Amino acid sequence: MATHHFTPSRYYTTMGAHEPALHIADGDTVITSTVDARGWDAARAQSGPRGNPQTGPFFVEGAAPGDTLALRLDRIVPSRRYGWSGTLLAHNVVDPEYVPKLGWPADDRSTLAEWDVDAAAGTARLLSHDVGLGALVLPLAPMLGCFGVAARGGQAISTATSAEHGGNMDYRGCVAGATLYFPVFEPGALIHVGDGHARQGDGEIAGTGIEISMEVEFTAWLIKGQRIEWPRGENADYIFTIGNARPLDQALQHATSEMHRWLLASYALDPAGAGILLGQCVEYDLGNVFDPAYTMVCKLHKSFLPHRV
Amino acid sequence: MATHHFTPSRYYTTMGAHEPALHIADGDTVITSTVDARGWDAARAQSGPRGNPQTGPFFVEGAAPGDTLALRLDRIVPSRRYGWSGTLLAHNVVDPEYVPKLGWPADDRSTLAEWDVDAAAGTARLLSHDVGLGALVLPLAPMLGCFGVAARGGQAISTATSAEHGGNMDYRGCVAGATLYFPVFEPGALIHVGDGHARQGDGEIAGTGIEISMEVEFTAWLIKGQRIEWPRGENADYIFTIGNARPLDQALQHATSEMHRWLLASYALDPAGAGILLGQCVEYDLGNVFDPAYTMVCKLHKSFLPHRV
Amino acid sequence: MATHHFTPSRYYTTMGAHEPALHIADGDTVITSTVDARGWDAARAQSGPRGNPQTGPFFVEGAAPGDTLALRLDRIVPSRRYGWSGTLLAHNVVDPEYVPKLGWPADDRSTLAEWDVDAAAGTARLLSHDVGLGALVLPLAPMLGCFGVAARGGQAISTATSAEHGGNMDYRGCVAGATLYFPVFEPGALIHVGDGHARQGDGEIAGTGIEISMEVEFTAWLIKGQRIEWPRGENADYIFTIGNARPLDQALQHATSEMHRWLLASYALDPAGAGILLGQCVEYDLGNVFDPAYTMVCKLHKSFLPHRV
Amino acid sequence: MATHHFTPSRYYTTMGAHEPALHIADGDTVITSTVDARGWDAARAQSGPRGNPQTGPFFVEGAAPGDTLALRLDRIVPSRRYGWSGTLLAHNVVDPEYVPKLGWPADDRSTLAEWDVDAAAGTARLLSHDVGLGALVLPLAPMLGCFGVAARGGQAISTATSAEHGGNMDYRGCVAGATLYFPVFEPGALIHVGDGHARQGDGEIAGTGIEISMEVEFTAWLIKGQRIEWPRGENADYIFTIGNARPLDQALQHATSEMHRWLLASYALDPAGAGILLGQCVEYDLGNVFDPAYTMVCKLHKSFLPHRV
The missing domain is CATH 3.10.28.20 (Acetamidase/Formamidase-like domains)
Incomplete structure (x- = not known):
């Protein structure tokens, strides 16, 4: 039950049988970092591609297709103060006739809202948006939006979506203290982690949470021979x-x-x-x-x- | 702001422009009763038809199409001890391939689970079902599953379903203390109430809550000229x-x-x-x-x- | 097997247990007329309400819930030359992100396209729309968009929609020569007919066919004791x-x-x-x-x- | 505009950036073969994996992301007499309550229907199934169920499904004489072809067409700089x-x-x-x-x- 410190140098925007970044044993803990959904790191530098780039994959020794991988999220902490989010509701979450009321510009490019994320205080403060919200300060609830294992059947599935292997589920319950169980489809399971949100509403209906780079600690272990269908x-x-x-x-x-x-x-x-x-x-x-x-x-x-x- | 005590003698299984059972004024309170989803009353006698029979409709003086009706649920209390619920998950809430695993008999008729509902103690106790649940005692959360106003456009809509006027929404938030706002489609708004549940899981995925007759108290008032699209x-x-x-x-x-x-x-x-x-x-x-x-x-x-x- | 000539004086925008307009026997034929979807008659006068107003209902002697009603469409012929249609695709038939490209004005009111419908020649010619289509002349395929029987369970269902009883199905196959079978939910079945289209694309994706008043002839008979679930x-x-x-x-x-x-x-x-x-x-x-x-x-x-x- | 004769030795069950099997030029024609959905070849030998194994991919010189690939299906002819199909409707194409009526055995494994496919006569004859259909002989309409190009965004997508790149669309219109246009996502476009059906009903609602190995001839050319979103x-x-x-x-x-x-x-x-x-x-x-x-x-x-x- 070792603890590994891993600094990523490469990020993936699909979840599949990529070359392992690190091999770990059943029961080990990994302390690592994730860049944000646009690939911006703790220093706000572009160190990965856009589209929920993933840290990993981590190969768990002994994991075989048909097993279940347990992944306990031990710690998820913003690694910088700068967070950003979408400002307009996604077209698909309102009635089709209501779409023109959402305020999307003709080129479909909206500006970003920016947030000052104070991990110590546990708050995110909206910066410089004169949109009638006053001094909006929200409590943090750091989570991972996109993570899981390599996809089923030899596929490589975009981190823009999700399936049996996890992926971009954007579930607010994926916070420190939660344990997720994933079906293993590839040898080593191949854990991917990314897309940290300092906070998020249900549904990610503006297309983002408060997107931010994270320090992430997780512990992984195997349940051999237990086959599950969905996370x-x-x-x-x-x-x-x-x-x-x-x-x-x-x-x-x-x-x-x-x-x-x-x-x-x-x-x-x-x-x-x-x-x-x-x-x-x-x-x-x-x-x-x-x-x-x-x-x-x-x-x-x-x-x-x-x-x- | 009078308080009316109303004892129903007729129940409706559609929500439409039925003859008013009682006229009330803007701001009045009504104390009445509802039979359960099968029409069984506080004495377990069949006094209404099956299918979420509704008490009412109550005509609110002054309500006109284009107004909003406010309906505060003041009190919802089981009026008998006998509750019942479905025992098998509905076919439509699982994967199509999984339907055969739900345990439905060939004639699609399942038995009912029966509950002892103790309103004073705030509990429902599962009776006589040897299904591995042991002595299952659940906290009550009394709610109305089906209620609202007369339907839009001169329609009469079945109490098996829901639309802009409310209806069979089965939302756990419809408890005492909640205020609902409905668009008014017919003169008098025509309030219908029924389908009490001593408790219910999200989604009503076994097809029922713990179905029971209720004592219901509500207060209604108008927001003149405010048009809303959905409750x-x-x-x-x-x-x-x-x-x-x-x-x-x-x-x-x-x-x-x-x-x-x-x-x-x-x-x-x-x-x-x-x-x-x-x-x-x-x-x-x-x-x-x-x-x-x-x-x-x-x-x-x-x-x-x-x-x- | 009598033939009835019926001139409507009242139209309904719901399909339910309305007072019968005419009683007919099993096997009888009815020759009647329908106004268009906006209630405009053969003389372009507003003689019914908007929203697919229905001619009827026709009470078939002997029809009882649990029977099947057969309805043969014998003749559907435009009764005037003026047809109209929507000009813009409906918001819901394209991707949500594409809605702004459909050309809807801010008030959501589009102009109508107008057509010269020549029943003898079997053509509809687009009038006065300089939209790059040149001299568009389309073959006629006259059909009924909305028809059927009284709705299930004592409901009155809007002619804007459809269910087990038929209604606004807008199916191109509902032309002269087709026989439809409907489940009978009310005594007399209560046949409604309306919403004639001189022609229509699949899906009615611009919200209309070429809307027009019609001369309609149909023959109805019963299949006693045959229960069907859908038309x-x-x-x-x-x-x-x-x-x-x-x-x-x-x-x-x-x-x-x-x-x-x-x-x-x-x-x-x-x-x-x-x-x-x-x-x-x-x-x-x-x-x-x-x-x-x-x-x-x-x-x-x-x-x-x-x-x- | 060369014509290539290509004999596959490897088949893929995902559509992605696999190593090219053959390089062809803009405008070239390829004559090749496909195995059936279970990997059975013209000799009924298992020469590929199950799950719509694909022949290819074919790299089209000059194809770049943002181009459109045109693919004309020149010839699709069954290469053996043995065809097979599912015998029971898929669970998902009927009402959930109706699933138990479909006849699926407890282990969800149905037998196969077998067909004698006579390409010269243009017929498929049902073999040895005493299911009330008598001597069922159907006209052939040979088509490709699953084909297209490498998937978007570096993904490898299962041949069990479909997306912007094509895939398992099972469209009856994909017969000889049809030209398909696909968005190019990877250099060379990477054409995959497979899953031949001697015939198929709309929707592939029994889970298969009449599955068979095929001789396939197609011609591919590029429309440079034309970006399309869907096939x-x-x-x-x-x-x-x-x-x-x-x-x-x-x-x-x-x-x-x-x-x-x-x-x-x-x-x-x-x-x-x-x-x-x-x-x-x-x-x-x-x-x-x-x-x-x-x-x-x-x-x-x-x-x-x-x-x-």
Whole structure:
């Protein structure tokens, strides 16, 4: 259970079987850094390409297709003060007839909002935008928007979207303290991490969170021989499953099916037990509704769970 | 601002321009009762038809098409101990290939789970279901699943679904203390209330909450000349908007457009102000994903709101 | 098998259990007229309301819920020369980012294109629009956009949309010679007809066909005790089923399920027979993609059908 | 304008920047072969992997990102007599409640239907399936289900799905005589071809066409500097555009936007001209509704087109 300090020199905008940046053992911890969604690093220098460039991939020794990779997010801290975000709602999150009201200029290029991110104070302060919001100061909730493992079936999938391997899910629950579980599709699993947000609303409906470079620490371990279909996760209070697809209906179907499978396999419920419990206790969170694939999260509070098998 | 005690003798399974059951004035309070989704009353007698039968409609003097009706839910309390719920997940909330795993019998008729609902203790206890859940006791969160006003354009819309006028939204936020705002489509607005749930998971994914008859108290008033497109609401902490449509993507578009309109009209924001604020602060809740029309709720915490115009 | 000549004096913009305009017997023929989608009659006078006003309803003696109503379209002929259509694509049929390119003015009101419709020559000629199309003369294909029976479950459904009872399906196959089958939901079935189009592209993607008043002749008969779930139809070459819902995926699911049911019940196929046949021979046509509910049609050429049971 | 005879020795199940199998010049013709969707070749031997294995990629000298690649399908002829197809409808093409009626066994593995494909006679005859279809003999309509160029943004996309680069579109219009246009994303464009169907119904709703190995001849040329967003095509009668996405609504939006762009750029129409023309003349065909991404085709008959600029 070593701890690795890794300084990235190359970033990827697809998630696939790229050459490993570092080999780690089952149970190891990695302390590394991520650049922001445009490739800007802690010094605001362009050190990676645009489009959610990923640090890694990290090869976990012993990981084989059909296993599950556990990834605990130990620490996610902004590594600079400068954050930026979109200023206009995405075209696809409003009624088609309402699109002209969103304020997009003819060339579809909007300006950026800029934020002063104070990690110590735990705040993001909107800079210089005279848009009627006054002195807007928001609490931080640092998270990773895009991360996961190499994609299924030998694919290399753009970090602009998401699928069974994770990717650009932009789920607010991906904060320090959460553990994610991913299906392993390639030898070594090939962990990718990136796209830090100092904070984000549900859905990433303006196309961004408060985008920022991060210091990231995570711990990875294997659950050998456990095959899952979609990402799962847990935190102190909840277990959850993640579906990535469009429309949202299908993302919800993926996540709900995965939760049902989990309850039957790990909590010894039959379909009626799972139906009764989920029917009255399930919660859903909304991840990304900006990408080609949307994200829906199916949650169950641990206090309602029967004993694990 | 009178208080009316109303005992229903007839229930409707569509929401339209039915003959008013009671005329009330702007600002009045109504204390009444609702039967459950199958028409069973406080004595478990069948006193209404199946399918979310509605108490009302209540004609609000002075309400005219183009106005907004405010409806504050003052009190929602189970009026009997017997609650029931579905036991199996709905076919449409899982992947099509997973449907055969849900446990539905060949005739598509599942048994009901039965609950002992103790309003004083604030609990629902699962009765006699040996499904691996042990002694399942859940906290109550009494709500109305289906309510609203007469439908748009002279329609009579089934209480199995929802639209601009409200209807079967099954949103967990419709609890005592919440105020809903509905567009007025018919003279008198014609308030309908019904489909009480002692508790419900997000989405009503087993097709029901814990269905039960209710004592309901609400207060209604008019906002003359304010035209809204979709239901709005607020509680102590949030303002919110509700979109009803399928797929969920479109429900989300309706709700998000309505929130954007609200921020521009009532909080003096321009599109960039609304975009920046919503982008980093918006939250979404999931209403019904079982009906023909699904429900998505767009929320904004009041602490982030600028001063109201 | 009488023939009725009926001149309407009242038009409905919902499809429900309205007072019958005329009672007819099983097998009778009706010769009547329809006004256009804006209520303009053969003399271009406003004689009905806007929004696909319907002629009828016609009460078929003996029709009861659970029966099927057959409706053969015998003759659909424009009753004037003046036709009109939308000039801009609907916002919802293009990518959200592309909406600003459609040319909609700020007030969302576009001008109308006007057409000279010559029923004898079988042509529609575009009038006075200098839009680069030159002398555009299109062949006529007169059809009914919106028709059917009273809606399910006591509802009154807007003629702006469609459901199990038919409604605003805008399917190009609804021409003279086609027979439609509708589920009967109300005593008498209550046939409504309206929304004639001299011609229309698939999907009604500019929001209209070439809208025009019509002379309409149809023959109606009952199939007692045959319960169908969605509209069916046939013409000389095809049998077809119609699904109305949003998204298109669900409309397609409705239509495909109905076709599968039809093949099993009436053509003695088992699921493998139906699967093999549909898999290699099915065709789909697109109805309306402009309404709240979209329309998809599932077709099978009669030459591929086994003998009917 | 050379003609190349190419015998593949390796097949790919993703479409990306794989090592070129052959370099060809602008305007060259290639005569090659494809194995079927399971990798079975003309001798029914397993010579490629399962999952629409692709022949190629073919590097077109001079092709650069931002160009358009034209690909004319010159000849598609079954190279053996043995064809196979699925026997049961896919779970996702029927209503969720109807899934149990489709006949899927508990292990989700259905048997295959087998066909005797006689290319000379132009027929496929169903073998040995006693499913009530009698002696089913269908006319051939040989097509390619999955083909195109390397995917966008450095991705490698599974041949189980489709996107801007083409892929598994399963469009019945992709027959000999059709010319397809693809956006070039990688140097050389990197043409992939595979997944021949002796015949197929719309939508590939049983998950397959009549799957078979093929002899394929195509001619490729470049349109330098012409950037398109989605695949386009034409045949003797129509121009068409292809959208690949889920839900179908979005596939339709992609295809319709691309057609609108085409009419404005190449036929000198303004938005009103394009709206009037498409509104009354557009047709849509359905491609795949079985993949992760569905396919919708937007067509316009050439007889309605104004002169090309």
